[in-house]
Amino acid sequence: MTGTTPEEAVQHVLSTDPTFAVELTEVRGVTYKAFKNIPPTVPDLLAAGWARHGDGALEYLVYENERLTYAQFTENVHRMAHALRDNLGLGRGDRVAIAMRNYPEFLVTMLAISSIGATVVFLNAWWTTEELHYALSDSEAKVVFADGPRAQRLEPLKQTLGLTIVGVRDAEGHADRDFSDLLSGASRADAAEVSIDTDDDFAVMYSSGTTGHPKGVVQTHRGAVNAVFSWLMQSVVAPLVTPPEPGAPEPPRPSALVVTPLFHVTATHPLFLLSLPAGAKITLMHKWDAEKAVRLILEHDITRFLGVPTQSAELMMAARQMGETLPLLDYLGSGGAKRPGAQVAQLAETFPNAGIATGWGMTETNALGIGMIGDDYIKRPESAGKLHPPVQELKILDDAGNEVAVGELGEITVKSPANMRCYLNKPEATAETIQDGWLRSGDLGVIDEEGYVTILDRKKNIVIRGGENIACLDVEGALHKVPQVLEACAFSIPDERLGETVGAAVQLREGTMLSHAQMTQALEGHLATFKMPTHLWCQYTPLMRGATDKIDRRGVRSICLKKLETST
Structure with missing residues (x-):
């Protein structure tokens, strides 16, 4: 049986399944495409x-030896x-x-x-x-x-x-x-x-x-449930694009392993909230352990794994060491940070029955955004994928807010009912981020003729450590509380396991010294452990400046990384 194109499959579902019917609706003075017949609220x-x-009657929630x-x-x-x-x-x-x-x-x-x-x-x-x-x-x-x-x-x-x-x-x-x-x-x-x-x-x-x-x-409730049903629709579209072989057994009940913190949108929305209408079972891990994850996947017939790239890499290594291919795993996704392109083919080889997937979304979009799976991803391992239909719209904009041509760099900007209402108590930041319903992501990328988006850089001064966003200014603010520090600059350092960690360069007061251990001790209680700089560079002269006399973060980072290379 021959499958349809993804676009044809989406149109078929929209025209034949009332669950996913879409209408135009006005929210806070802006007209959006939104699902018409879905549950109105999260509960x-x-x-x-x-x-x-x-x-x-089915088993739903598993944690250690507990079952509900x-x-x-x-x-x-x-x-x-x-x-x-x-x-x-x-x-x-x-x-x-x-x-x-x-x-x-x-x-x-x-x-x-x-x-x-x-x-x-x-x-x-x-x-x-x-x-x-x-x-x-x-x-x-x-x-x-x-x-x-x-x-x-x-x-x-x-x-x-x-x-x-x-x-x-x-x-x-x-x-x-x-x-x-x-x-x-x-x-x-x-x-x-x-x-x-x-x-x-x-x-x-x-x-x-x-x-x-x-x-x-x-x-809002509307934002969360529209995101959930956008993902649920993908499970209806997928067998139309890639029909099962004649006589193939019924697929197993969806079952998800939650390995990222529930205070982040990656775990709450596309895993937990989606599990409710999808009929999926949920298994929680007490603490991330790759070998235990392999055992849980086998024990509980896990079909869906969504973690940061570090976790999928460690899962792969553990499965290889244990001689397991996890045959029921049909979705192995990455969120929170970009997966290294070279890892995609390795994962596909290790888990031949799993669709290796990637995604881009934000807390501000209820995690809804861009993604792809399977052969599409293997062919384009550096890309983030295509916009998830059917309620989202996407533009790539320049600094003036004009849409750029295909292939040109610009800011990824999305519009959908899944976008946040606002930043709490921050009207100016809200106005900068949301304009006429369009949410400016701060991520820079290009889109090709087929609609695939590749993210190349970000405007935000953040470090993404194992999927955890760390604001450079947050780290710098804590460093300025250290008595020896006159000024500080935080930046990302490439890390094989976590993707990035935090590095910091500081100007010290004359006559003082600051070791990495002293810095760590001074920051305890002011900065969460995962935000702590893993490398520290100290000097007594002012940090490098740019044309506007602001600290040149990229320049400082470049100098420090060169020093790191020569010292290893």
Whole structure:
């Protein structure tokens, strides 16, 4: 049986399947293409997936030795939603924060918060007390669900910010309220009856950019569910493009392994939220370990793996050492950072049944964006792929906002209902990023005649370490608190395993010295561990300047990298 082109397949689905019907709709004064018949809110995804999860009977959530069916998971969400309203007095418009590692409670709490019309505030589990203070002050969240290590970091902020901490796992018995008590003491186990508009705020996710502090990205329910159904549509389009062989067995139930933090959009949206309407099972890892990931993929019939490039590389090495090809794995995706082109063919050889995939998306787009899989990717390993249909539009713009010609470098700019509403409390940054519904990504790239986009550079001064965005100004701000430092410049250093790490050049005060170990000790409590510079260069003269007398970041980086090369 011969397949159709991707474009023909998309048009066929749009014209024959009412689930994916598209209409023009106005949102905040801008007209967008949007899905017409999908669930209006994130909590509505729970009910939308009920039948696909065996009317609730199928195993849904796995963590270590713990198991929940879809019905049990749904009941936990409903019970916690009632507890939030009845016991904690929370409701529509309140902001409620989550600060924990990847526990099942994270997913339950996330949906329970959104079920009562409140807004989920995702806090980076690696943040220091100082960094947590900024996000909680910025979001004005007063209730935080936290595990043990996070609860300890939050303790100094309780009185100042008026926080109520709900203890999870190892924080139970040491917090204001305990998660298990709230859950068991909930008055009801049915869905909370709340009026939520599709354009209400669903979440605030913090994303590092060019500023010293992270920006709170405000996502709406409409944005999240339009992203989810854009990905769900791909699973309907794929067999039309590449039909199964005659007599081929039915594909296994989709099953995803979550290996990236749930406070990032890569894990929450195209894995967790998509799993609800897709009927997919979810397995959480306590901590990344490549050999354990191989065993979990085999044990739980995992079909979908989405991690940062470092993780797919380490998975490949572990599978080779263990003599495994993971035959049920049909999707091996990369997000958060660009995968090295040379790795693509190696992954395809190691996992012959898996479609090796890549993607580009942003917290600001609910992770929706560009991608490709399989032969398309193998032929173009340096490309990011094509725009995911059908609700997105894309332009490549110059600095003046004019569309550039095919093949010319410009800023990747996207328009869709999945775009964020705003940056929290930052109207100027919002206006710079979103113009007439178009979101300027800060990433520079080119598009070819076939619509494939290649990302070549970025305007933002950020380092992408293993998929984690680190603002250079954030690192520099912390370095300026070190007494010996007069001025500082942070930049990316290529790293074989993580893609990039942070390097820093500093001008020291006369008569002082600063070793790497002293710097690290001085930054503890001010900067999360993953942001710490791995290399430090010190000098007593001012750092290199450009024509406008600003520090020449690229020039400083170039000099430091040359010194690094000659020293190794």
